[in-house]
Amino acid sequence: MSVHLPPGRPVFEPADRIPALGALREAVRRRDWDAVSAAFAAHPDEDDRALACRVVADIPDYQGFLRQAVDRDPHDPLARSLLADRLIQAGWARRTGHRAQYVSQQQFEDFHAHLRRAEILLIDVCAEHPRYALAWYLRVITSRGLQLGLEETRRRYERLAEHHPHHYSGRQQLLQQLCPKWGGTWEAAHGFAAECAKASPPGSPNGALIAVAQMEQYLELREKEGDRVAETYLRAAPARQALVDAAAHSVLHPAARAEAYQSVNAHSAFAAAHCAAGRHAEAAPHFRALGDRASEFPWGYIGTADHEAEFARHRKTALAKG
Template sequence: MSALPPPGRPVFEPADRIPSLAALRTAAGSKDWDAITSAFAGLRDEDDRALACRTVAETFGTELFLRETVNRLPRDPLARTLLADRLIQTGWQIRSSHRAEHVSQQQFSDFHAHLRRAELLLIDVCAEHPEYALAWYLRVITSRGLQLGVGETRRRYDRLAEHHPHHFSGQSQLLQQICPKWGGSWEAVHGFAQECTRNAPAGSPTGALTAMAQMEHYLEVAEKGGTRVAETYLREPDNHARLLDAAARSVLHPAFRADAHHAVNAHSAFAAAHSAAGRPAEAAPHFRALGDHASVFPWCYLGTGDHETEFVRHRKTALAKG
């Protein structure tokens, strides 16, 4: 029996590993609105639509084209939402990913200006199309960025959940908001992750929220007490048990869609949590599912902070032991 080929260099950019997103990125770059609308029309999963929205928004040079499209089609919800996300992405790039104390007042001013412009577009879309998941999802992000508070962000998420109760992308964004670094608490973070996992259909990616919550908590513990203390936190029997249960309900369940756009983010969260806890054999099934695909989060939380270095190092160990 021939040995499996060694794993290759991981691919982190979704549009580099998902052909439909690559085609969408090309359409956005070439300002082909008909191709963009056709691509979105073919997506039935709202989490797939959220990632497609982000693909367009992160394509360099699209803002002018999207603004012209909104001027031409002022009532089109997709055009307004894509322009709003482009403004959001530009704003977050200005702010950077640093903690607030390391962001200048000018950065905050420009960041908030972009988010307010996005909000004006999204408010109208939500008023005209209350069930429009993409707009409510983005308003969860703008609420956090504009520091409107946990209550307002939760209100927006609840509006999204009225029509789309298991919106994994929206749940992931709310999870960020209720972390202590954004004004929440660890009790709220872990409670929300467990509630969503318990209520989700079998095979839903939602179980990965448990792994995401633990990795967020791990990062704070590591920053305050060091990596060894953080590893001890992850190894606590209750945390380990919750992680195994969440994986069994979600990414390791037979009903899980391995070809879904969000599968990589979900498996990455579990692989990282087990790896950080020193459980390479339990990380191995997730690495095997990932192959050469990966997400930046939460590998950027480990060790060197270089997501590619950490992914490759932990994958090598896991596949050798599991």
């Protein structure tokens, strides 16, 4: 694992910190479908492919390029999946990340219309290519967004897990569905996270689901009962021990791949949970592994909701203490 002090301002955009994803972004901007396709072929790891898919989906104004790729080869699962994710991201932008009570009826209608268009593409991909991880992963997202219910979201996740049992990105999406804000329970959310962490191979990022579940409950407690109650929850001995054990089995394990794309998200989740609990010394190993790399989630859950400011502030404190 690479260990170094962060040289400066954190870099949040994956395509700015991972050269292969930067090249993929440029291929999209050049409208070079062959280069895009080759970039995905060069990524055998399905979690790396999921992040690469999101990099493409987050590039504005290139939906037409993706539609042209589908029109050229209507049976290409990659082209359809990338277009579907672009529709998903465009729809979610219309919905915004606010709680449902703050989203207008028109926003919901626009959101669902985009997700239904994505679903049409993804249903065909899954029927023709039942092992295709990208499509099943995206269908876990559309199920939640279309409010199809926990049973359907879990069914889709299980189809993904049949062939890709430790798919971190897919598990993150099911975990969101299991949280109370999407109709689940904290017992179910924490239980699923613990199950994934325990069953995952040493060094995989799945242990970070423990931290993600804790940060989700922390945020809900902050919003409903205030900072003190939320921090007390995270400071409890069982919550701390669960994080320490999960990190030792995942991103701090000798088998962990520092170059794995999801390692940044995983280290960020662990670091944020420790920092929100005031345990900056225990966050230090995660910040050292990150260096100047960062992910937006879940730093926006803490303090000012300015993810860059919160990351930089807590990183400085953690490296001084640990």
